[in-house]
Amino acid sequence: MADYQAFRVELKDKIAHVQINRPEKRNAMNSAFWTEIIEIFTWADRTDDVRVVVLSGAGEHFSSGIDLNLLAQAAALVGKDVGRSADALRRKILELQASFNAVDRCRKPVLAAIQGYCLGGAIDLVSACDMRYASRDAKFAIKEIDMGMAADVGTLQRLPRIIGDGIMRELAFTGRMVESEEAQRIGLVNRVYDDKDSLLAGVMQLAADIAAKSPIAIRGTKEMIRYMRDHRVDDGLEYIATWNAAMLQSADLRIAMAAHMSKQAPEFAD
Known part of the structure; x- marks a missing residue:
């Protein structure tokens, strides 16, 4: 450092x-x-x-x-x-x-x-x-x-x-x-x-x-909140649809769902 x-x-x-x-x-x-x-x-x-x-x-x-x-x-x-x-x-x-x-x-x-x-x-x-x-x-x-x-x-x-x-x-x-x-x-x-x-x-x-949460999910959530400060709701909905079309393909979604079903703490890659 x-x-x-x-x-x-x-x-x-x-x-x-x-x-x-x-x-x-x-x-x-x-x-x-x-x-x-x-x-x-x-x-x-x-x-x-x-x-x-x-x-x-x-x-x-x-x-x-x-x-x-x-x-x-x-x-x-x-x-x-x-x-x-x-x-x-x-x-x-x-x-x-x-x-x-x-x-x-x-x-x-x-x-x-x-x-x-x-x-x-x-x-x-x-x-x-x-x-x-x-x-x-x-x-x-x-x-x-x-x-x-x-x-x-x-x-x-x-x-x-x-x-x-x-x-x-x-x-x-x-x-x-x-x-x-x-x-x-x-x-x-x-x-x-x-x-x-x-x-x-x-x-x-x-x-x-x-x-401890999915870095991909946190990244998307922060980006959408920032975006909505200066845009209409319709713009924000269009943006999140495009964003998640890619991000929902991340392994994090499968890891989170499996952890939830097995009642285990998920571990996500950086």
């Missing part, structure tokens, strides 16, 4: 545990973070031995968002020529968006385990995950509004499909803090655990349950 500046990555029992590893900085997202996360999720996507990804943060907090030093670097892109400054800033924003697009487009399910702060850019990140789980001390906020800017790396595009448009607007316009219980109530997180240890144990168990 490669060494990273901003992450620690471990692969065990088909589960890739990707941990943001800057606890002394509340896991703020520095320059290395944005490039390494693309490399890590490209690896997870392409590695057959990875069936599920668990994303967490080292220390007391999941992430306090974008490192302020990185924002200062972005400000340095602004020069006297408005057109050239706008072009440079746009390219930088698209680069940052690509980092979380890599998470969103990963073929494997991505489960976020969130404790402590999940602020600003961290909301963009967890919005790109498939499921989110929190410890009781977790706190969420779309902080960009308090910095005089609109969130620009995914929150405003993905979050309305997770928690609903109205509550998303309230959080985006006010920047107010959301505690874990409210986060569960509005659907931002699926479940709340008492503390960080029980959170990680619970999410790892869920990941293990998913990893």
